[in-house]
Amino acid sequence: MADRRRGTRSPLSRLSREALLDVRLCDLGVRIEESPLEPRLERLGRELEAAGLSFRPYAWLSTDWFTPRGVTGFAIPFFLAHTRLAALERHHMLEVEGGKEAWCMKLLRHEAAHALDNAYRLSRRKSWREHFGRMSEPYRQSYVPQPGSRDYVDHLYNWYAQSHPMEDFAETFAVWLRPGNRWRTRYAGWPALRKLEYVDELMREIGRQRPPVRTRERTDSLPKLRMTLREYYRRKQYRYGMDGDDTAYDRGLSRLFADAGSGLHASTFLRKHRLRLRRRVARHTGQAQFVVDDVLRDWIARTRQLRLKLAASESETLQDAAVLLTVHTMRMVRIRHREYLR
Numbered sequence: 001m002a003d004r005r006r007g008t009r010s011p012l013s014r015l016s017r018e019a020l021l022d023v024r025l026c027d028l029g030v031r032i033e034e035s036p037l038e039p040r041l042e043r044l045g046r047e048l049e050a051a052g053l054s055f056r057p058y059a060w061l062s063t064d065w066f067t068p069r070g071v072t073g074f075a076i077p078f079f080l081a082h083t084r085l086a087a088l089e090r091h092h093m094l095e096v097e098g099g100k101e102a103w104c105m106k107l108l109r110h111e112a113a114h115a116l117d118n119a120y121r122l123s124r125r126k127s128w129r130e131h132f133g134r135m136s137e138p139y140r141q142s143y144v145p146q147p148g149s150r151d152y153v154d155h156l157y158n159w160y161a162q163s164h165p166m167e168d169f170a171e172t173f174a175v176w177l178r179p180g181n182r183w184r185t186r187y188a189g190w191p192a193l194r195k196l197e198y199v200d201e202l203m204r205e206i207g208r209q210r211p212p213v214r215t216r217e218r219t220d221s222l223p224k225l226r227m228t229l230r231e232y233y234r235r236k237q238y239r240y241g242m243d244g245d246d247t248a249y250d251r252g253l254s255r256l257f258a259d260a261g262s263g264l265h266a267s268t269f270l271r272k273h274r275l276r277l278r279r280r281v282a283r284h285t286g287q288a289q290f291v292v293d294d295v296l297r298d299w300i301a302r303t304r305q306l307r308l309k310l311a312a313s314e315s316e317t318l319q320d321a322a323v324l325l326t327v328h329t330m331r332m333v334r335i336r337h338r339e340y341l342r
Contacts (some may be wrong), residue, residue, distance in 0.1 A: 012084045021230035025063070026223050028078065028085070032059060035081040040101065045107045051177055052207040057115035061222040063232065065098070065107055067114035068219045072211065074111035078222050080104065092233045094278075094289040106156060106174060111172060113173035114166065119211035122202065123166065131198045131301060132172075133165035151188040153183075163240060172199050237290075237307035250306070252324050253299065256317070257308035262311045266303035273318055281325045295328050 012020065012028070032038055037059075045056055047058055055072075062075035079085040089096045098104040122128050123135040152161035152168060153175045161171035172195045175183055185192040227235075257266040269275070274296055282289045310317055 012082055017088065017091070021233070022228050023076065024228050025225040025232060028082075028222065030061065030078060030081040030085065030222070032061060032076070035103075036083075037076060037080055038253060040104050040108060040313075043105065044112060047177055047179055048112070049110070050179065053116075053203060054208050054321060055116055055119055055206075055211055057112050057119075058216070060218040062218075062220045063225065066113060066219075067111050067118070068217065070114050070118050070213070071217050071219065072119040072215045072216070073218070074115050075219065075221075076111075079260055081086070088229065092237065092290075094293055097145075098139070105178075107175035109177050110156060110170045112177075113170035116173070117166070117169060118215075119213050120206050120209075121213065122206075123169070127198070128169070128202075129165075129193050129237060132169045135166055137165055139164050150187075151192055153187065153192050153196065159286065168195070172196055173203075176200060176203070250302070252328065253303055253306065253308060256311075256320055256324055257303060258311035259306065259308055264314070266308040266310060267300045269310055269314065269317065270300045270303065270321075273314075273321070274300075277318070277325055280322050281329055284322075285293055285326055285329055285333075291332065292325065292329050295325060295332055299328075 008069070015023070031042065031296075041059055048056060058073035059076055060073065061078045061081055064077050065075065067074040076095065077089075078088040079096065086096045086099055090099070098107045117123055123132075128133075146162065147159060149162065152159065153172050155161065155171040155174050161168045172192070175181060176196055176199045183196050184193070189194060253266070274293070278289050278292045278296060281287075281292045285292070312320075
């Protein structure tokens with residue numbers, strides 16, 4: 001199926017977008033082999049070898065990035081295995097998680113850490129708990145990141161290491177594994193350095209040991225998934241969506257804009273600066289652009305209904321809009337976590 005071999009003759013390349021959305025995931029026919037993922041996984045293997053580790057996780061295609069508990073491999077989202085599917089993902093979600101090689105490698109190192117933890121049962125160790133906490137600690141419905149904290153490494157978006165002890169370990173391992181990363185210098189004076197030094201010591205200990213746990217399980221593998229791409233995106237967008245309360249933003253929007261006057265319509269202003277605001281707030285919050293854009297869509301609709309207009313210059317309003325959009329985006333993230341974990 002790889003376009004690099006079959007070009008436009010690939011069935012996925014021939015289908016229109018609407019026709020493609022009606023294809024079931026199990027019928028996509030994509031695989032890791034001969035896809036852009038194959039050399040990236042090979043690179044991960046070389047990094048593990050260079051780090052002195054004999055462990056190699058296996059990987060399979062599914063709907064998302066995840067490592068099941070107790071499994072020594074991890075899932076990769078299917079859309080990374082074909083350029084046409086990556087384009088469809090970008091169309092629906094505005095970005096492709098792991099689409100760029102550097103981003104993909106960050107995620108591969110992170111998931112490899114979870115698989116390695118399962119293989120060697122590292123989180124059962126007292127020393128592991130002393131550094132990262134208890135694996136049994138429940139994932140919080142939401143967490144408020146502390147960007148200035150030096151207790152955690154900075155790796156994935158939204159200061160993900162702060163979300164749970166398991167993620168703290170995975171992020172620390174990923175930073176440790178990355179070639180050329182001078183973590184001793186980068187984190188000098190940080191409490192997080194103790195975790196990196198612990199991981200370094202732990203990896204030296206288990207490096208060439210045979211892992212006590214070896215699995216071949218592939219949870220929710222692509223050939224088993226019968227939903228269509230249309231249904232997949234309907235569910236995914238709902239998962240990242242808002243709670244439908246149109247009045248939730250009214251107070252903030254009414255303060256940001258005016259309900260009278262001859263200024264530019266707020267909805268027009270928001271459409272004009274939509275891309276700029278979306279990128280700025282996504283970068284600041286660490287959230288996906290789709291998440292931010294979902295809030296902006298609500299803003300545009302609501303300001304139109306309320307007939308709000310600019311009360312100040314565009315440059316002044318743009319700054320204030322970015323601040324309020326950040327607040328509303330993080331509110332939406334808390335709602336998303338609460339609904340997802342019910």
